[in-house]
Amino acid sequence: MPDASLVQRARRGDAAAFEALVRRYYRAAYSVALARLGTAMDAEDVCQDAFIRALERIEDPDPARFAAWLLQIVRNRAHNYRAYQRIREAKPLDEVSAAGVENPSRDAERSELRTALEAALGELSEVQREVVLLHDMEGWKHREIGDALGISEGMSRQHLMMARRALRERLGVRAVEEYGDE
Amino acid sequence: MNDDADRIDFRAIDPTGDGERFDATVAAIMAAAGPELADRRYSQDALGQLAGWWRPLLAAAAVTAIVAIATLAGVDPDGRETQSGTGIAEALGMSEQVATWVRSSEGPDPAELLLTLEDDR
Numbered sequence: 001m002p003d004a005s006l007v008q009r010a011r012r013g014d015a016a017a018f019e020a021l022v023r024r025y026y027r028a029a030y031s032v033a034l035a036r037l038g039t040a041m042d043a044e045d046v047c048q049d050a051f052i053r054a055l056e057r058i059e060d061p062d063p064a065r066f067a068a069w070l071l072q073i074v075r076n077r078a079h080n081y082r083a084y085q086r087i088r089e090a091k092p093l094d095e096v097s098a099a100g101v102e103n104p105s106r107d108a109e110r111s112e113l114r115t116a117l118e119a120a121l122g123e124l125s126e127v128q129r130e131v132v133l134l135h136d137m138e139g140w141k142h143r144e145i146g147d148a149l150g151i152s153e154g155m156s157r158q159h160l161m162m163a164r165r166a167l168r169e170r171l172g173v174r175a176v177e178e179y180g181d182e
Numbered sequence: 183m184n185d186d187a188d189r190i191d192f193r194a195i196d197p198t199g200d201g202e203r204f205d206a207t208v209a210a211i212m213a214a215a216g217p218e219l220a221d222r223r224y225s226q227d228a229l230g231q232l233a234g235w236w237r238p239l240l241a242a243a244a245v246t247a248i249v250a251i252a253t254l255a256g257v258d259p260d261g262r263e264t265q266s267g268t269g270i271a272e273a274l275g276m277s278e279q280v281a282t283w284v285r286s287s288e289g290p291d292p293a294e295l296l297l298t299l300e301d302d303r
Contacts, residue, residue, distance in 0.1 A: 010219075010222075011222065012222060012223070012226045013219045013220065013221070013222030013223030013224075013225075013226055014219075015212065015215075015216075015219050018212070018215060018219060019208060019212055022208055022211050022212070023208060026197065026198065026204070026207070026208070027196065027197060027198050030197045034195070040195060040197070043197075044197070044207065047197075047211075048207075048210065048211050048214065051211050051215070052211070052214050052215055052218070055215050055218050055219070056218055113194040114194040114195050117192065117194055117195050118195065132190060133192065135189075136189040136190045136192055137192035137195070137196055163190075164188060164190055167190050168190075171190075
């Protein structure tokens with residue numbers, strides 16, 4: 001179902017439509033939040049907050065441009081969150097993060113790479129992180145990224161190229177996904 | 183550079199990679215969104231009911247207005263006789279004598295009242 005229909009239905013309080021929007025855009029929202037905040041826990045907190053905020057203001061956007069509007073909310077919430085963290089201790093982790101279903105062995109397997117990835121991402125500029133995460137993790141096209149971030153397609157390509165080069169230098173062969181095997 | 187073939191492997195930090203954990207995250211967002219969604223459904227229902235009542239209410243108001251205008255068109259608001267010789271009191275079915283008492287601030291004396299009541303019969 002197109003975004004516009006889901007947005008119209010969510011405006012009327014349709015929970016299934018709103019859940020579909022959350023599932024569709026959670027990873028994109030998370031990519032932007034992670035790019036801004038640097039840690040998975042903070043990114044999850046901000047994503048949850050951003051989706052609730054988006055629902056409260058869902059009359060505002062052009063329904064067809066929901067994604068770009070949502071990501072702007074994520075950026076604003078991440079900005080506020082970071083400012084809040086500067087003046088206070090980190091707030092307690094959200095219940096979701098703590099209560100999420102954990103698989104210790106799988107987490108252990110991934111933890112080293114996750115740590116390496118987060119550290120490598122930390123070396124990039126904010127916009128490079130946003131572009132590379134939206135493109136390589138979420139699978140967005142440069143046109144969509146440009147639209148959401150307010151940059152040109154060419155600039156999106158440029159940021160992607162720089163980000164990948166920096167990540168590869170940092171991560172080595174672990175960074176290249178073997179898509180051919182999937 | 184091939185954009186798709188040269189992707190960085192971000193599966194280790196993909197928040198949807200662990201399906202159960204992602205479902206729990208979505209469930210938490212939906213739980214937090216519950217009150218807002220309920221408010222929206224309630225508003226929608228209330229608007230729907232109002233829309234359902236609005237049309238017949240408007241029709242009834244229109245009929246009332248037409249009847250009132252038609253009635254008042256035949257009488258002078260001050261109670262003076264109009265061209266057709268009818269005042270509000272007469273339009274309401276009062277006898278001419280009673281209407282005169284209504285217009286004046288003085289009440290009738292008992293004899294006049296008796297005579298008028300006799301005439302009305």
